[in-house]
Amino acid sequence: xxxxxxxxxxxxxxxxxxxxxxxxxKEYQDAMLHRVEKFxxxxxxxxxDFIENTVVQGLRFILDSKVKIDNMLGxxxxxxxxxxxxxxxxxx
Amino acid sequence: xxxxxxxxxxxQKYYTKTxxxxxxxxxxxxxxxxxxxxEIWMKKxxxxxxxxxxxxxxxxxxxKWTHYGTDEWSFEKNGETNPPDIKGKDPxxxxxxxxxxxxxxxxxxxxxxDLTNRCNMNCNFCYANVKKSxxxxxxxxxxxxxxxxxxxxxxxxxxxxxxxxxEPTVRKDFPEICAMAKKHGFKEVITATNGYGFQKxxxxxxxxxxxxxAGLDTLYFQFDGINNATLEKTRGIKNLIGYKERVIExxxxxxxxxxxxxxxxxxxxTDVEIGNVVQFxxxxxxxxxxxTYQPVSLCGRITAEEMQDLRITNADVIKEVERQTGGKxxxxxxxYPLSTIVEFGxxxxxxxxxxxxxFTCHPDCGFATYLVVDPKTNEMVPIMDYFDPLKIVDFSxxxxxxxxxxxxxxxxxxxxFVGDFGKTLDKGVNWLDKQQLKVRxxxxxxxxxKKPGKLMEMFSRMLLNGRWESVSAFTHGxxxxxxxxxxxxxxxxxERCKRCIVHFGVAMPDGSVFESPFCTMNTLHRPVIxxxxxxxxxxxxxxxxxxxxxxxxxxxxxxxAYNGGIDKKEE
Ligand code: SF4
Ligand code: SF4
Numbered sequence: 107x108x109x110x111x112x113x114x115x116x117x118x119x120x121x122x123x124x125x126x127x128x129x130x131x132k133e134y135q136d137a138m139l140h141r142v143e144k145f146x147x148x149x150x151x152x153x154x155d156f157i158e159n160t161v162v163q164g165l166r167f168i169l170d171s172k173v174k175i176d177n178m179l180g181x182x183x184x185x186x187x188x189x190x191x192x193x194x195x196x197x198x
Numbered sequence: 199x200x201x202x203x204x205x206x207x208x209x210q211k212y213y214t215k216t217x218x219x220x221x222x223x224x225x226x227x228x229x230x231x232x233x234x235x236x237e238i239w240m241k242k243x244x245x246x247x248x249x250x251x252x253x254x255x256x257x258x259x260x261x262k263w264t265h266y267g268t269d270e271w272s273f274e275k276n277g278e279t280n281p282p283d284i285k286g287k288d289p290x291x292x293x294x295x296x297x298x299x300x301x302x303x304x305x306x307x308x309x310x311x312d313l314t315n316r317c318n319m320n321c322n323f324c325y326a327n328v329k330k331s332x333x334x335x336x337x338x339x340x341x342x343x344x345x346x347x348x349x350x351x352x353x354x355x356x357x358x359x360x361x362x363x364x365e366p367t368v369r370k371d372f373p374e375i376c377a378m379a380k381k382h383g384f385k386e387v388i389t390a391t392n393g394y395g396f397q398k399x400x401x402x403x404x405x406x407x408x409x410x411x412a413g414l415d416t417l418y419f420q421f422d423g424i425n426n427a428t429l430e431k432t433r434g435i436k437n438l439i440g441y442k443e444r445v446i447e448x449x450x451x452x453x454x455x456x457x458x459x460x461x462x463x464x465x466x467x468t469d470v471e472i473g474n475v476v477q478f479x480x481x482x483x484x485x486x487x488x489x490t491y492q493p494v495s496l497c498g499r500i501t502a503e504e505m506q507d508l509r510i511t512n513a514d515v516i517k518e519v520e521r522q523t524g525g526k527x528x529x530x531x532x533x534y535p536l537s538t539i540v541e542f543g544x545x546x547x548x549x550x551x552x553x554x555x556x557f558t559c560h561p562d563c564g565f566a567t568y569l570v571v572d573p574k575t576n577e578m579v580p581i582m583d584y585f586d587p588l589k590i591v592d593f594s595x596x597x598x599x600x601x602x603x604x605x606x607x608x609x610x611x612x613x614x615f616v617g618d619f620g621k622t623l624d625k626g627v628n629w630l631d632k633q634q635l636k637v638r639x640x641x642x643x644x645x646x647x648k649k650p651g652k653l654m655e656m657f658s659r660m661l662l663n664g665r666w667e668s669v670s671a672f673t674h675g676x677x678x679x680x681x682x683x684x685x686x687x688x689x690x691x692x693e694r695c696k697r698c699i700v701h702f703g704v705a706m707p708d709g710s711v712f713e714s715p716f717c718t719m720n721t722l723h724r725p726v727i728x729x730x731x732x733x734x735x736x737x738x739x740x741x742x743x744x745x746x747x748x749x750x751x752x753x754x755x756x757x758x759a760y761n762g763g764i765d766k767k768e769e
Contacts, residue, residue, distance in 0.1 A: 118470065136484070145670075191593060
């Protein structure tokens, strides 16, 4: 809970600034995983789909590498993005 | 807002023509929306009742951006409409022909059913309340079933349903109604609530578990602030905070982890609590999925001066969020009209073969942003730290433009030569085509993604399968902050009405279902429609709640019997 609270003359407690730090960050991250767990219990759940799970793992790896490459590209990132976009839209 | 930076459009004063209604006689009149004195105003004149002027936005630059259009970019969209339910009879057209009439250009995305106008509270700005109206409106289970069927049988059916009221949870058969909605195929079952059923000291937790198991997914939870004094001003009840906290606690214990805090924003009363509500949401992020601000709508006759004092717009709310969060959630880089993701949604739905979600409401209706926890700093940051949203949207728009209509033009090549076997081959070709499109689209999305992590995994699942489970898991990793400014007779713009995506369904005595956009229902149609379905009220109904305490008289009597009075120490 933020401590940056002041009281108005009418006794209202207001925050000067919201610090945007959750005290339940761990529970929050778990909430997403619990959701997945709940859905996984259903037979037709996409979270049990072997192919999809493999693709997601693959994408995770690609994204990791992509973030590293982005950092290396620096200012040229946008140029490269434009070229890739053109390729992706070509022939559609 | 890079689309409009440096353009002539930005330098010119905003001006557009539209149609509205006279707040006095409700007749249709011309209106203009203009930029004046650094603000955007609607101006209109009724030949009989004179001039009216109402503020639409306090931020012209932002407003202009949301109304900017090029071949590739526009927030003003038309939906993939369902066939109309009726042929409009009133020659004046929209908004008198609800509905849905042939002029409507969006599909319903959120179906609403008023379950009752009974309520345990008596809020001063509420429109639907048995005590105020003097009659009871409460559809039977058969009526509700009919309305659900009506919505779900459309070619593009809504995926979400919300129960409204009154207070929906005062109905004894509420769990049954939730189960019924699931049976009809609604993926997301939501109830608007002040928390009544969930907060009960005796049995509230068990009840919460029961409705969750029955199919309730989300609470759209009335939450105006964290000070008792604020809630007393808006709801007329003392010491409400304990009541509100019990709802959150019971949801937490029951595993119902999807609560959206709904703050009605009233100038000088609840607007000061905007930051408080953000902080409350963050402190309870394990169960709170979002915040929705609703700038209050104005009813009845009010003077121009009163209007100036009371009117608060979406832009005011957004700027207040920015101010009260120390600039962390800024108007210039975090907020987007709901219609931003239309093309994105269409692509996902086409590629994954699921029901589309079409947020084609008018850009003045609603704005949203997502916050996520940065695992490194543990601080909540706008989702822009994870994505480049404008680039994603730009790419989606271009991509959709290229592939649009593909679903209607499936390959039928082999079928012509080798009959049934050819059909199978064609299916294969179509499947392969979709896969290559998926790869292209996913690669495009990855381009504009900045950080890896669990959230991104959920995002890619959403793109891959478009299933509601993936959307739900993704939203469980985020906090959605949105603002929807419902219209009233002063600012009603028929361009907004026609694009409305939030529709009431009412089972009519003649066996039909009356479908009406939320804003036209509340501004124009409610009194007429309700009178047609109203039942006489009884003393039992009138006296079942002590509306100064928000509790059932029965429960209060029990409390007195057990421990000598409710909330003794709080009094
Ligand atoms: S709001 Fe929609 S349904 Fe109602 S009259 Fe206008 S176009 Fe027709
Ligand atoms: S309910 Fe009103 S504000 Fe919301 S989408 Fe419909 S017209 Fe717009």
